[in-house]
Amino acid sequence: MAPKRKATGPPKGNPAKRIASGVNTPRSDVQSNDDEYMEEGDKRFMEKLSFKTYVDPQAVARPHLPGVFRHDFSYLALKPDHADRPLWVDPDRGRIIMESFSSRFKEAESFLINIAEPQSRVSLIHEYTLTPHSLFAAVSVGLTTDDIISNLESLSKTPLAKSVVDFITTSTKSFGKVRLVLKHTKYWIESNDAEVLQTLLRDSVISQARITSTEIVTEAAPKMGALVISGTSMAAGAKQAMGKAKEEEEDIVPDANKEADAIKNQLLDEDEDEQADQVHSFEIAPESVQEVSKRCKAIDLPLTEEYDFRNDYANANLKIDLKPGTQIRYYQEKALHKMFGNGRARSGIIVLPCGAGKTLVGITAACTVQKGIVVLATSTMSVIQWKSEFMKWANIAPEDITTFISGGQKEPFRGNTGVMISTYNMIAQAKGRSHHSQKMMDFIENREWGLMILDEVHVVPAKMFQKVTYKVKSHTKLGLTATLLREDDKIQELNFLIGPKLFEANWQELSEQGHIAKVQCAEVWCPMTSEFYSEYLKAKTTGRRNLLFTLNPRKFQACQYLIKYHEARGDRIIVFSDNVVALQHYARKMDRPFIFGETGQEERQRLLENFQYNEATPTIFLSKIGDTSLDLPEATCLIQISSHYGSRRQEAQRLGRILRAKRRNDEGFNAFFYSLVSKDTAEMYYSSKRQAFLVDQGYSFKVITHLSGIQDMPGLAFSTPAERRELLAAVLLLNESHAETEKIEGDLFSAARPGARKKAGGVKRTANTLADLSGGQNMAYAEYDRKKKAEVGKKTKGGAFMKKLKREQERKRANAADFN
Numbered sequence: 001m002a003p004k005r006k007a008t009g010p011p012k013g014n015p016a017k018r019i020a021s022g023v024n025t026p027r028s029d030v031q032s033n034d035d036e037y038m039e040e041g042d043k044r045f046m047e048k049l050s051f052k053t054y055v056d057p058q059a060v061a062r063p064h065l066p067g068v069f070r071h072d073f074s075y076l077a078l079k080p081d082h083a084d085r086p087l088w089v090d091p092d093r094g095r096i097i098m099e100s101f102s103s104r105f106k107e108a109e110s111f112l113i114n115i116a117e118p119q120s121r122v123s124l125i126h127e128y129t130l131t132p133h134s135l136f137a138a139v140s141v142g143l144t145t146d147d148i149i150s151n152l153e154s155l156s157k158t159p160l161a162k163s164v165v166d167f168i169t170t171s172t173k174s175f176g177k178v179r180l181v182l183k184h185t186k187y188w189i190e191s192n193d194a195e196v197l198q199t200l201l202r203d204s205v206i207s208q209a210r211i212t213s214t215e216i217v218t219e220a221a222p223k224m225g226a227l228v229i230s231g232t233s234m235a236a237g238a239k240q241a242m243g244k245a246k247e248e249e250e251d252i253v254p255d256a257n258k259e260a261d262a263i264k265n266q267l268l269d270e271d272e273d274e275q276a277d278q279v280h281s282f283e284i285a286p287e288s289v290q291e292v293s294k295r296c297k298a299i300d301l302p303l304t305e306e307y308d309f310r311n312d313y314a315n316a317n318l319k320i321d322l323k324p325g326t327q328i329r330y331y332q333e334k335a336l337h338k339m340f341g342n343g344r345a346r347s348g349i350i351v352l353p354c355g356a357g358k359t360l361v362g363i364t365a366a367c368t369v370q371k372g373i374v375v376l377a378t379s380t381m382s383v384i385q386w387k388s389e390f391m392k393w394a395n396i397a398p399e400d401i402t403t404f405i406s407g408g409q410k411e412p413f414r415g416n417t418g419v420m421i422s423t424y425n426m427i428a429q430a431k432g433r434s435h436h437s438q439k440m441m442d443f444i445e446n447r448e449w450g451l452m453i454l455d456e457v458h459v460v461p462a463k464m465f466q467k468v469t470y471k472v473k474s475h476t477k478l479g480l481t482a483t484l485l486r487e488d489d490k491i492q493e494l495n496f497l498i499g500p501k502l503f504e505a506n507w508q509e510l511s512e513q514g515h516i517a518k519v520q521c522a523e524v525w526c527p528m529t530s531e532f533y534s535e536y537l538k539a540k541t542t543g544r545r546n547l548l549f550t551l552n553p554r555k556f557q558a559c560q561y562l563i564k565y566h567e568a569r570g571d572r573i574i575v576f577s578d579n580v581v582a583l584q585h586y587a588r589k590m591d592r593p594f595i596f597g598e599t600g601q602e603e604r605q606r607l608l609e610n611f612q613y614n615e616a617t618p619t620i621f622l623s624k625i626g627d628t629s630l631d632l633p634e635a636t637c638l639i640q641i642s643s644h645y646g647s648r649r650q651e652a653q654r655l656g657r658i659l660r661a662k663r664r665n666d667e668g669f670n671a672f673f674y675s676l677v678s679k680d681t682a683e684m685y686y687s688s689k690r691q692a693f694l695v696d697q698g699y700s701f702k703v704i705t706h707l708s709g710i711q712d713m714p715g716l717a718f719s720t721p722a723e724r725r726e727l728l729a730a731v732l733l734l735n736e737s738h739a740e741t742e743k744i745e746g747d748l749f750s751a752a753r754p755g756a757r758k759k760a761g762g763v764k765r766t767a768n769t770l771a772d773l774s775g776g777q778n779m780a781y782a783e784y785d786r787k788k789k790a791e792v793g794k795k796t797k798g799g800a801f802m803k804k805l806k807r808e809q810e811r812k813r814a815n816a817a818d819f820n
């Protein structure tokens, strides 16, 4: 639900209330969007906290300055060695500003990512926010309240304000007290503290969910032990893979052993304490799991989900291990340590950029748990890809891996357990199943699974998620995503549906290290031809306007020019269009292959292979079916001609198609991402919204206002007025339904609509030359900022100039004898 903005002045007294209400100081539009980072539950939670902080009356609000500089904190005394410390901690709002040029940056970054939400990580300044959720995640990966406060204090340029210390203390004190546990296909709420359990049982919502026919059980708390994740630097397979000489290995092994021993001893010490502990639990109905989870969070006793898989003797072990040659990368290892850090498997979400290897993280988690695994993906194509990745990276008998998709395998595993890969839709489907499909579903529903991997987890609607977790009873859930973004603002639900965010990688860092490609992003402004623009201004519906700006002949020409330019450089190009009419029109006219939802599976495969291996096919056109899961490491250039409104998620996922470029480690290599935008149309507004997430990840978009020499390009399409008018006539004959984005069966990626509430689209654009972008000299760039864009938007809507232009164009149109 969208947070309501209050029109009244700041609430008096309690600063936490001020934080929650967001009216601490005069706020501009940009500042009011700060609240979008914080969910309703968090705000209520913060309101409840009793912040007793001293806010200097002289602290001045500076509404004229951009976001982070708007508050004057000069009343906070700087520590004498402040220059060596990288953090500024805002005592009023829990915001943390980090200097990425500090010598302690690395240390500060790896700490902050554990305790706070990253909001923006541009080149010199990174911005994070402390929220109850981020602190929950910190506690769930083993940090104590004291660790958090003392590290923050050590990194901060000013002494930590009491409000911040109180907030951390209050937020963390009740975390980790209650667990959700699956035993013999039944869900139990468990706590070491009998008092806490009684509190839950007294709660009206939770007590309703309890299965009263079962007793409250009290038993000894289970033991924990050290764990080595296969494929990590501590596993034998990793050393083998590195092919180290024996002596070298001897150097490494003692260290690795020491580290393993230290962890083991620490955990055994903890065990001794724990053995004395008792756990108390009661059973709840499976269909109430999410409601209970939500309620526990609301009463500040959030549920954690942990699975002691090594002591699970009730479920069959799965024979699966990473192949000896598989070496996972350091950030994949970091993410997995967050999941398995205390010897058990924790439910939660891992966020890695597109192309950074989430699949291998999921597979390594499966190889660590070694129990029945369910993988849920968003499409059939992605199911097939998951299966082939399992076969590529892991040693698993082919008969132990099954895909459950329409037209897929009809039988479950040959042995007792295995890996089941399916789509969200397939599992959530309520009726109309074939006999075989029902049989598979019964098999899935009537057993316990060790781990459920949820791919692209940010797109799954809460209702579907509810059905899936009800049907698939798994001990742990691992959500994988590149963008914790939803245009419908429901992303926060994932926190109680799956668990806390366990890890989030930094895009720029991975790109500097060559794990993902460096990308030059540019927005190309294509002026509308006068005939198209005149119709655009007259158009009464969004659909009609969409068709006109998408099929703008100048955009076609820009696309033709860029394809020619990049094909000549040896790039392999993907052109994306959400609009299928435009996709077919562009591809056919340029005589290039295209794939959309209706292209059959075999044909898709053939065209994709042709793009990958055939030098004569350097360009392919794709509809939104190519947005995710498509692994085309040959692609080095991406051109977007039509997209899904202001969807930040789609923009990031499309960028992801070239982040995995094979050539990314070639010297001086850059991939290219162009968005073609019809100038002075609504498309410009959507475009700036779309870029907001990537800008926060440190990407900057350059604006190309002119493609020099385009008019002289041989074979330039629509170069005569007659051709352009012919195209316009064809566009006007199109039905409005042609403007709609493609409907693909089972597609979960369609949340953004115009008018949906989104984060403010602050986009950084810089003046540049083509030399900066790609080594050529024939494109021009303009300096462009958000304010100017807003002005363009206003003008487009109805400024005097535009009205005059519209009248002028209408007059010309009436005079044009051969028009229509």
Ligand SMILES: Nc1ncnc2c1ncn2[C@@H]1O[C@H](COP(=O)(O)OP(=O)(O)OP(=O)(O)O)[C@@H](O)[C@H]1O
Pocket (backbone or CB within 6 Å): 327, 328, 329, 332, 352, 353, 354, 355, 356, 357, 358, 359, 360, 482, 628, 629, 630, 631, 633, 656, 657, 660
């Ligand atoms: N540790 C690794 N060693 C070698 N290759 C790897 C490793 N991890 C991932 N890859 C390769 O990187 C590429 C991208 O991986 P993957 O498809 O899992 O990315 P992703 O994060 O799921 O991307 P998307 O979000 O776009 O689907 C694949 O070709 C994969 O084989």
